[in-house]
Amino acid sequence: MTVFIQGLTTGILMGCVYAFFAIGFTLVLGVMKVVNFAHGTFVVMGMYLAIFIFTTYLWDPFLSLLIVIPSMFAFGLVVYHLIIRPIREQPLSAHVIATIGLLVIVENIITLMFGSQYRTVTVSYTTSALVVGGIRMGIARMLAAGTSLCVVALSYLLLHRTDFGRAVRACADDIEGAWGLGVDVNRTFMVAFGLGSVLAGFSGAAVMPFAVASPSSGLDIVIKAFVIVIIGGMGSVGGALVGGLIIGMVEGIVSALWSPAIAIAALFMILIIMLMISPEGFFAGEA
Amino acid sequence: MLSESPLKKTIFSLFVLALLAVPFFIRSDYLLTVLIGALYGAYICVCWNLAAGYAGLFSLGHQAFLGLGAYASTILFVKYKITPWIGMFVGGMIAAIFAAFITFVCYRCRLKGMFFAVATLAFGFLVQALFMTWDYVEASTGIWLLLQNKPQDYFFMARTPYYWIISSLLIISLLVTYFLERSRLGYRMVAIREDEDVAESLGVDSSRCKIWVMTLSAFLTALGGTFYAQFYLYISPENILSIDPLITMQVGTLVGGSGTLFGPVIGWAFFSFLGEFLRGLPLGATAVGVISRIIWGLSLLLVILFLPTGMVGLGRKLVRRRAREEGKEGSL
Numbered sequence: 001m002t003v004f005i006q007g008l009t010t011g012i013l014m015g016c017v018y019a020f021f022a023i024g025f026t027l028v029l030g031v032m033k034v035v036n037f038a039h040g041t042f043v044v045m046g047m048y049l050a051i052f053i054f055t056t057y058l059w060d061p062f063l064s065l066l067i068v069i070p071s072m073f074a075f076g077l078v079v080y081h082l083i084i085r086p087i088r089e090q091p092l093s094a095h096v097i098a099t100i101g102l103l104v105i106v107e108n109i110i111t112l113m114f115g116s117q118y119r120t121v122t123v124s125y126t127t128s129a130l131v132v133g134g135i136r137m138g139i140a141r142m143l144a145a146g147t148s149l150c151v152v153a154l155s156y157l158l159l160h161r162t163d164f165g166r167a168v169r170a171c172a173d174d175i176e177g178a179w180g181l182g183v184d185v186n187r188t189f190m191v192a193f194g195l196g197s198v199l200a201g202f203s204g205a206a207v208m209p210f211a212v213a214s215p216s217s218g219l220d221i222v223i224k225a226f227v228i229v230i231i232g233g234m235g236s237v238g239g240a241l242v243g244g245l246i247i248g249m250v251e252g253i254v255s256a257l258w259s260p261a262i263a264i265a266a267l268f269m270i271l272i273i274m275l276m277i278s279p280e281g282f283f284a285g286e287a
Numbered sequence: 288m289l290s291e292s293p294l295k296k297t298i299f300s301l302f303v304l305a306l307l308a309v310p311f312f313i314r315s316d317y318l319l320t321v322l323i324g325a326l327y328g329a330y331i332c333v334c335w336n337l338a339a340g341y342a343g344l345f346s347l348g349h350q351a352f353l354g355l356g357a358y359a360s361t362i363l364f365v366k367y368k369i370t371p372w373i374g375m376f377v378g379g380m381i382a383a384i385f386a387a388f389i390t391f392v393c394y395r396c397r398l399k400g401m402f403f404a405v406a407t408l409a410f411g412f413l414v415q416a417l418f419m420t421w422d423y424v425e426a427s428t429g430i431w432l433l434l435q436n437k438p439q440d441y442f443f444m445a446r447t448p449y450y451w452i453i454s455s456l457l458i459i460s461l462l463v464t465y466f467l468e469r470s471r472l473g474y475r476m477v478a479i480r481e482d483e484d485v486a487e488s489l490g491v492d493s494s495r496c497k498i499w500v501m502t503l504s505a506f507l508t509a510l511g512g513t514f515y516a517q518f519y520l521y522i523s524p525e526n527i528l529s530i531d532p533l534i535t536m537q538v539g540t541l542v543g544g545s546g547t548l549f550g551p552v553i554g555w556a557f558f559s560f561l562g563e564f565l566r567g568l569p570l571g572a573t574a575v576g577v578i579s580r581i582i583w584g585l586s587l588l589l590v591i592l593f594l595p596t597g598m599v600g601l602g603r604k605l606v607r608r609r610a611r612e613e614g615k616e617g618s619l
Contacts, residue, residue: 035401086592092401093345094591097541101587104534108580116573219530223412226405261420268413275406276396 002134003256011252012245013141017207019244020148022225023155023237024199030235031172031192034084035092037099040221041106042197046072046204047213048110054121054208061121061208062143068205069198076197080190088189103218110215121208140209147206151199155237168192172235227271246270295548299461302552306454310447319446323518325559326453331511331532332539332551333460338504339536340545341464341473343480344390344497345400348407349508349536351414352382354528356509357516358418361430364440371441375513379506385410386505387498394494399483415528429523432516441517449518456514457552460507464548467503476500480546538583542590544597553598558583 025039036042046068053064083102087094120126125139159165167188170178179185204213227247232239247267254263313319331353338344359381360374369377389410393399398406419427436444443449467473475496478486487493516522535555543554561582565575594601 083588083592090591093343093404094595096345096347096401096404097537097587098591100534100537101584101591104584104587105581108577108584112574112577112581223408226408230405259420261416265413265416265420268409268416271409272406272413275398275402275409276392 004253006135007252007254007256008249009135009137009252010141010256011249013137013145013248014252015245015248016145016148016241017141017203017244018224018228018248019241020144020151020203020206021200021221022228022232022240022244023152024196024203025222025225026229026232026235026237026240027155027168027199028193028196029229030233031168032084032088032189034088034193035095035099036084036196037096037222038102038106038218039196039200039225040223041103041110041218042072042075042200043204043221044110044213044215044218045075045106046201047208047211048114048119048204048215049201050205050208051114051119051121051213054123060123061205062147065202065205068201072197072201073194075201076194077190079197080193084193085186085189103222107215107218114215116215119213120211123209126209138210143209144206148203149241151202152237152241155199159237164188164191223271224267227267227274230271230274295465298549299465302461302549303458306458310450316446319450321559321563323446323449323453325556326450326457327511327514327518328535328539328559329552329555330453330457330460330514331508332536332543332555333457333464334504334508334511335533335536336540336545336547336551337460337464337467337507338501340540340547340550341467341480342476342497342500344501344504345404346407346501346504347404347533348389348409348411348414349505350528350530350533351411352386352505352508353512353515353532354414354418354522354524355382355385356512357522357527358424358430358512359509360441360513361432361516361522362424365430365432370439371513371517372439375441375510378513379509382505382509382512383502386501390498390501391494394497411528411530411533415524418524418528425523427524429521429525430516432520434520441513449514453514453518456507456510461548461552463503463507467500468548472496472499477546534583538587540597542586542597544599547597547599550597550599557598558586 021040021043024042025036028034028036028039049068049071050061050064053059053067054061079102083098087098123140125143128139130137130139130142157165159169167178167183170181170183171185171188171192175185178188224247228240228243230243231246232241232243247270250266250270251260251263254266309322310319313322331349335346335349338346338349356375356378359378360371363369363374363377364371389407393403393406418424424430432442434444435442438448467476475486475491475493478489478491479493479496483493512527515527536551538558539555540551541554542557543552544550558579562575562579565579568575570578590597596603
């Protein structure tokens with residue numbers, strides 16, 4: 001029983017983190033209808049920026065956000081102008097190819113700069129944990145999960161309570177309609193993609209106190225984001241949280257009771273079953 | 288309009304002649320090994336092109352078919368002493384059955400375009416994850432085969448027999464593509480790729496066409512998997528079931544020209560030359576791998592942004608422009 005609850009607790013914490021990984025992805029997919037296979041690699045970029053800043057200046061990964069956020073935003077804008085805008089109206093296979101190309105490039109540039117070995121960041125709270133009734137909760141994981149919840153709430157408010165958010169949702173629903181009402185579609189998309197990149201980099205840096213980074217983990221992350229979006233619905237921030245918690249719990253429980261490798265297989269089974277039942281997602285349309 | 292068929296036949300015959308001539312000129316084992324690797328890459332590109340280029344079935348799970356082929360023949364040989372010459376067809380059949388099943392399910396659940404891509408991607412990763420934990424197939428350790436001289440079991444001490452096998456496979460796959468291009472199925476496939484709804488309204492049974500093409504492509508891909516196992520003598524979920532072969536298929540096909548007969552061969556030939564060129568520079572083995580991947584990624588981007596029809600499309604455009612200019616001069 002303790003094993004089960006331990007798995008569930010870890011799963012919930014990791015679920016929040018996975019939701020964090022997926023928000024930027026679901027935002028870009030829901031708003032611009034662009035599938036960004038490189039999203040996970042953007043997360044890895046955030047991780048390696050945090051690692052670089054930690055090894056050079058000994059800044060805590062959360063402090064490094066001061067640098068990670070603006071640089072990821074600038075990177076997102078460049079990618080939008082060079083790649084995303086020209087392919088936005090092309091068929092989806094073009095998105096897949098272009099963003100897989102981007103994934104391969106970024107992943108290998110990171111490998112070239114940092115090597116392909118696994119990297120960690122050891123801060124004062126990396127190994128400390130809160131123990132409640134025999135259940136261990138890592139401080140660093142709780143911190144990342146808490147940040148994730150805050151970011152989910154902020155993104156929700158941004159989308160529903162601000163003019164920018166209304167413009168974004170208008171573009172998601174009907175580009176021409178939004179344009180007719182005076183929304184600067186191109187600028188909205190540009191900022192939305194920049195925001196998606198920032199969220200990716202932010203989540204990467206926020207998990208560094210406990211996560212193990214490798215240049216090739218981008219693909220795993222984007223696959224998880226896919227499962228989350230297929231469960232939660234495209235463009236739905238709340239759905240991303242629900243989807244993240246579901247796959248986090250499944251992964252936590254299955255790894256605790258059987259093995260982590262079977263947990264990965266279980267995730268792909270969920271993805272396939274979800275695709276068969278409802279490819280648009282259960283929470284689709286809520287935004 | 289330029290008639291392409293005689294041109295294609297000429298290029299095809301020249302290509303076959305060149306393939307036949309090579310072993311009589313190349314005596315170095317190193318060069319032959321490189322060439323076999325390049326032909327193997329081109330072969331899997333041609334197989335993927337059948338589904339993705341001609342039928343628009345943008346599969347991201349072809350590495351699983353490759354792996355199923357390799358594992359089926361290897362397991363049959365290691366555990367049951369069945370020669371891989373038979374095992375390769377068993378592997379092909381297994382891959383074909385899976386491909387037919389996936390395509391059927393995707394059709395029934397209306398998964399098209401990106402959703403088909405994601406569903407096949409999930410299938411590929413699922414197979415990899417399962418093989419990682421399945422002790423019967425040695426899980427993540429992988430299976431080593433012994434280098435031995437047993438032609439009856441698809442093992443050769445020399446490189447040349449492998450060269451003949453992969454060349455024949457490549458020629459067969461090109462012939463299949465060539466005849467498919469001209470068959471009823473081929474025309475239907477292209478119609479589905481261009482606009483599925485219109486094709487269906489004209490009476491094309493799109494599910495049947497898709498299933499046939501995918502099955503054929505998976506069967507041929509799996510034969511390539513067996514070749515990989517017999518030539519490189521080591522298979523594991525981390526080489527043959529990883530995303531690497533899939534990236535090879537995409538890069539070669541898309542850069543060369545998807546939906547064209549020679550596109551995948553030309554594309555992969557280009558990247559093989561590039562790889563060898565980089566290997567000649569004083570860089571170190573890991574750096575060569577990393578840099579060539581960066582170039583792969585860049586070429587994918589450039590092709591999508593500026594040259595959607597790939598090298599073959601560019602060539603056609605140039606030929607047509609020259610023909611038009613000559614026509615103008617003639618009329619003057």
